[in-house]
Amino acid sequence: MKNIPFNSPANNISLSYNLLKLKKYNHFSSNGIFTKQCEQWLRDNIKCKEALLVHSCTAALEMCAILLNIKKEDEVIMPSYTFVSTANAFVMRGGRPVFVDIDPTTCNIDSSKIEQAITKKTKAIVAVHYAGVSCDMDPIVAIARKYKLYIIEDAAQAILSSYKGKPLGSIGDLATISFHETKNIHCGEGGALIINNSKFIKRAKIIRDKGTNRDLFNQNMVKKYTWVDYGSSYGLSEINAAFLYSQLKQAKKITGKRLAIFKLYHKLLENLEIKKLITRPTIPTYAKANGHMYYILIKNNKRDKLIKHLQQKKINTVFHYIPLHSSPFGKLKATTKSTMHNTNRISNTLLRLPMHLRLNKKNIIRCTNELLNFFKN
Numbered sequence: 001m002k003n004i005p006f007n008s009p010a011n012n013i014s015l016s017y018n019l020l021k022l023k024k025y026n027h028f029s030s031n032g033i034f035t036k037q038c039e040q041w042l043r044d045n046i047k048c049k050e051a052l053l054v055h056s057c058t059a060a061l062e063m064c065a066i067l068l069n070i071k072k073e074d075e076v077i078m079p080s081y082t083f084v085s086t087a088n089a090f091v092m093r094g095g096r097p098v099f100v101d102i103d104p105t106t107c108n109i110d111s112s113k114i115e116q117a118i119t120k121k122t123k124a125i126v127a128v129h130y131a132g133v134s135c136d137m138d139p140i141v142a143i144a145r146k147y148k149l150y151i152i153e154d155a156a157q158a159i160l161s162s163y164k165g166k167p168l169g170s171i172g173d174l175a176t177i178s179f180h181e182t183k184n185i186h187c188g189e190g191g192a193l194i195i196n197n198s199k200f201i202k203r204a205k206i207i208r209d210k211g212t213n214r215d216l217f218n219q220n221m222v223k224k225y226t227w228v229d230y231g232s233s234y235g236l237s238e239i240n241a242a243f244l245y246s247q248l249k250q251a252k253k254i255t256g257k258r259l260a261i262f263k264l265y266h267k268l269l270e271n272l273e274i275k276k277l278i279t280r281p282t283i284p285t286y287a288k289a290n291g292h293m294y295y296i297l298i299k300n301n302k303r304d305k306l307i308k309h310l311q312q313k314k315i316n317t318v319f320h321y322i323p324l325h326s327s328p329f330g331k332l333k334a335t336t337k338s339t340m341h342n343t344n345r346i347s348n349t350l351l352r353l354p355m356h357l358r359l360n361k362k363n364i365i366r367c368t369n370e371l372l373n374f375f376k377n
């Protein structure tokens with residue numbers, strides 16, 4: 001019996017062709033031809049004003065904190081049920097994450113709990129689109145307008161997903177995407193900063209380029225380039241960008257395959273939900289998802305046993321996140337503004353099933369049959 005891994009990064013064939021081209025271009029650091037092609041793809045598909053390739057989604061989040069001039073004690077509202085970088089990017093500039101509970105049907109921030117968390121120090125709301133399923137953006141946009149707050153979409157998992165027909169990443173002032181190998185489209189490590197509020201474009205390019213105006217120099221707009229702002233080495237190497245471009249060109253195909261896997265899991269697990277043994281994910285009618293993950297919620301503290309059972313059958317499953325409000329650094333550096341009832345419950349009951357392009361129908365049936373077997377006993 002073969003092992004069914006939890007993840008297996010997409011790995012396509014046009015890669016070698018792009019690497020040959022890379023050799024011809026003979027430009028390997030950031031901001032070359034492949035970077036420009038990837039950025040054009042992102043602008044076309046996300047319908048944003050600007051897209052800047054960077055070395056990770058974490059880097060893009062750090063750039064957001066710099067662009068918003070986050071300083072000591074500025075507050076940023078976000079869910080606690082997210083990846084550490086969503087919060088750490090702001091903490092690194094002295095800011096304070098303010099955690100709000102999630103809606104258990106989507107695991108996204110509960111927009112009805114945002115308003116009570118707003119203070120005079122609040123600067124922004126981070127909407128994390130968990131599992132590539134959109135947050136309910138209309139109420140979040142309305143609150144941001146009312147209190148003059150910025151919106152950042154952490155769209156790390158959400159490439160090619162949408163909200164009421166709008167691509168995710170196109171709604172916030174800023175948005176961030178991840179091209180880490182655990183995401184749908186990847187280049188090993190990589191990311192993008194997406195900009196919809198055009199006042200951020202010029203400075204974002206400077207911040208990406210170590211705080212220099214080298215971009216203007218490259219366009220012959222200044223005679224010399226020099227240090228003008230905060231910044232770091234946030235760009236993505238052309239080697240990664242060449243890999244990424246070959247993936248982006250197949251992004252719609254990859255998404256279609258993942259959605260088909262999602263659909264099959266969903267059908268095969270329907271009975272377990274009817275018997276109230278598990279809860280399957282919900283995609284709200286306002287959202288079009290991208291098959292980033294398939295998870296189930298397991299009741300009655302059976303998760304550890306189930307993971308062990310599946311492991312014995314050579315099926316790898318994982319859970320996440322340890323909520324940030326209960327992490328050592330989160331307790332020190334963040335504020336928790338509502339009860340974290342749903343966050344705690346989801347964190348204790350969610351299990352992610354294998355999801356990648358090397359899964360065939362037989363593998364998926366093997367996974368769901370083992371789930372059925374487990375619950376039979």
Ligand SMILES: *Cc1c(COP(=O)(O)O)cnc(C)c1O
Nearest residue numbers: 056057058083085156178180191
């Ligand atoms: C993966 C992920 C990140 C970090 O992405 P990197 O590219 O690894 O830095 C941030 N936020 C969320 C929600 C993620 O899933």
